[in-house]
Amino acid sequence: MSSKRRLKMGLIGGGPGAFIGDVHRKAAFLDGNIEFVAGAFSSNPERSRLAGQIYGIDPERTYDSWEIMIEKELQLPPEERIDFAAITTPNNSHFPIAAAFLDAGFHVMCEKPMTFTHAEALQLQKIVDESGLVFGLMHNYPGYPMVKLGRDMISAGDLGKIRKVVVQYKQDWLATALEKEEQKQAVWRSDPKQSGAGGALGDIGTHAANLVEYMTGLEITHVCTDLTTFVEGRILDDDVNCMLRLEKGAKGILHVSQIAVGEENHLAIWIYGEKKSVHWNQENPNYLHVGVLGQGEEVWKRGTGYVGEKSAAAAHATRIPPGHPEGFFEAFANHYCNFADTIRAKLNGEQPSELISDFPQVHEGVRGMLFIEKVIENSNGTEKWTKMQ
Numbered sequence: 001m002s003s004k005r006r007l008k009m010g011l012i013g014g015g016p017g018a019f020i021g022d023v024h025r026k027a028a029f030l031d032g033n034i035e036f037v038a039g040a041f042s043s044n045p046e047r048s049r050l051a052g053q054i055y056g057i058d059p060e061r062t063y064d065s066w067e068i069m070i071e072k073e074l075q076l077p078p079e080e081r082i083d084f085a086a087i088t089t090p091n092n093s094h095f096p097i098a099a100a101f102l103d104a105g106f107h108v109m110c111e112k113p114m115t116f117t118h119a120e121a122l123q124l125q126k127i128v129d130e131s132g133l134v135f136g137l138m139h140n141y142p143g144y145p146m147v148k149l150g151r152d153m154i155s156a157g158d159l160g161k162i163r164k165v166v167v168q169y170k171q172d173w174l175a176t177a178l179e180k181e182e183q184k185q186a187v188w189r190s191d192p193k194q195s196g197a198g199g200a201l202g203d204i205g206t207h208a209a210n211l212v213e214y215m216t217g218l219e220i221t222h223v224c225t226d227l228t229t230f231v232e233g234r235i236l237d238d239d240v241n242c243m244l245r246l247e248k249g250a251k252g253i254l255h256v257s258q259i260a261v262g263e264e265n266h267l268a269i270w271i272y273g274e275k276k277s278v279h280w281n282q283e284n285p286n287y288l289h290v291g292v293l294g295q296g297e298e299v300w301k302r303g304t305g306y307v308g309e310k311s312a313a314a315a316h317a318t319r320i321p322p323g324h325p326e327g328f329f330e331a332f333a334n335h336y337c338n339f340a341d342t343i344r345a346k347l348n349g350e351q352p353s354e355l356i357s358d359f360p361q362v363h364e365g366v367r368g369m370l371f372i373e374k375v376i377e378n379s380n381g382t383e384k385w386t387k388m389q
Contacts, residue, residue: 013088015042021088027332090194095120109136114365121369136339137360143331145314146288152311159273165252170263199236205256206368218246227379
């Protein structure tokens, strides 16, 4: 089987009015290595067929449900059926869909959070491990080149021992009861039957926690948390304040809010070591600010030769010269490139390199669900610190 052929993608979710499913669709095709051939785009068959028409998908491969999609795809010759399924549905359906596609022999890319509960995450990890298939989890922010640069500086010891991490993710889109206005994205994210136990915690808090662990290489060991629901009538949290303990004695603060008026998508992280610090801001993602003890601040710029010399991963994740902004879609696309290259390596009986294996996988999904569970446990309990185990 040629390593150069385009992989065939089937999309679950992403119907009319969807946000993240459409981002997956566009990002997956950015580099021309993946083709979009099938999908079950909505739990409503009529809306699924409408989406298929909009996307230009063969009506025979626009399915009324993901169950029918698996059945019909398996009836096709191996060279015609999808190689992988991308799951972009509400959180409560991630586990059954992912498990079913894996059991049917398809690779899977799944939107975060990976499952509905930590117990489901552990089950899915077992399924992935036993299947030998490739599973990707779309925490998109580690896909940014300058995040990878920061990680590689830290792993090389440039910062010295890590002492403190501060991470924030602030938005204002749920500052009012938008879910009562039947806004689709707000409705399911505010519904514990679809979203799970975490509101802002599950939606963006898992991104913040994932970024901490990815960049520092340290796992969060304990949490001390205050969860709040400010908007009257809302069931799930919309504001999170959390102190962190990490491996090797590092301490941290995590602040997440979806009622922070005036904020758009303000994800930022500061990591302080004994000798240097790094600061990255998602709204200005092409720069990494490096503080040097006694010498002020350096600004490292994406796409430059010196960044590539320092971090092969940052260079691998860069498409265009410096000064040309790269951002959100490219970060998604970087994960899709590595995910697809890992599938190709496996199809060719090759061991994927460390460089192309650099995308969130099932382990990160388990960590995310454990984080949600333990933050809620701590907030609802009486103990000061809750251990992440």
